Amino acid sequence: MISFDDFDAWGEAVSGASLRLVCDAVEVPHWSLGILDLGGVVLQMATEGGGNLCYGVNTHAGPLLFVPLSHAAGHVVNGVRLDEESLFAIPQGADFSIHVRHHAHAWCSIALPDGTDVTACGAGGSARIASPGAALPKLRGLVGSIFSALEGMPAGTRAHRLAGLELASAARACLPAVAPVRRRLGRPQVDRKTIIRRSMAVIEEAATLPTAAELARESGVTGRTLIRAFQETFGTPPKRYLLLHELHRIRRVLVAGTPADVTVADVLVRNGIWEFGRFAGRYRQRFGESPSETLRRARA
DSSP states (O other), X not given: OEEESOHHHHHHHOOSEEEEEEEEEESSSOEEEXXXXXXXXXXXXXXXSEEEEEEEEEOSSSXXXXXXXXXXXXXXXXXXXXXXXXXXXXXXXXXXXXXXXXXXXXXXXXXXXXXXXOGGGOTTOOEEEEOOTTHHHHHXXXXXXXXXXXXXSOSXXXXXXXXXXXXXXXXXTTOSEEOOOOOOTTOXXXXXXXXXXXXXXXXXXXXXXXXXXXXXXXXXXXXXXXXXXXXXXXXXXXXXXXXXXXXXXXXXXXXXXXXXXXXXXXXXXXXXXXXXXXHHHHHHHHHSSOHHHHHHHHHO
């Protein structure tokens, strides 16, 4: 396992998906990640020191299974809460959202080979899966055993290939059917996933971060509908999501290093931020240091 003391550095190391990540809160400033290639099956284990709001797309050649290893009921996937008997299946190329509010937690992902049937997801989309009997506890136990046994070994051994076959078999045993999800009253006419997909594209393409009102307008929905979609997907309203995204975007710029004659103020102005003191206060509260301290450390 590789240890990180920075959420963004950890996020860049996560494999198998194109991700947009926002740290919601930090309990312990420590993240870790380990990846094992098991001959066509890729096992990834991670711990996070706090909450995480995630939107992504599966970029593996085959489907991904996401399995909470702790705090299962705190994981909300595509607006639906997981539990100890459920996991999250994500077909190749499908988009998804995962959020855990505030809590430190652990999870694993299992990337299965191309051609693995996950028709239980239905209509080609990512979905919560209710696993039968003891299938999921067995899978969690096998994941821990394989990782403990093979983490320090050279890659590509026969043991890795055998472990991959056994893990794939145990994973497939967890995929009988999609758990029924009750439709909520008052769901917006535009599908929630479509709203979030549009919103992420608007945020990604904007030169400066949009306001919640601008985001609703560009996404083609009302402000109330946008709030409902973000609450169901990330457990937080769009205004707070945008504030968190802005903090992380500025931090990435500062950590990447800037020319010696570029100041924090220059970076903030280029990103449409004018209230330097208020922003610096939010930044310190989130990351435990001021923006200027981040920049000095990056240049050191």
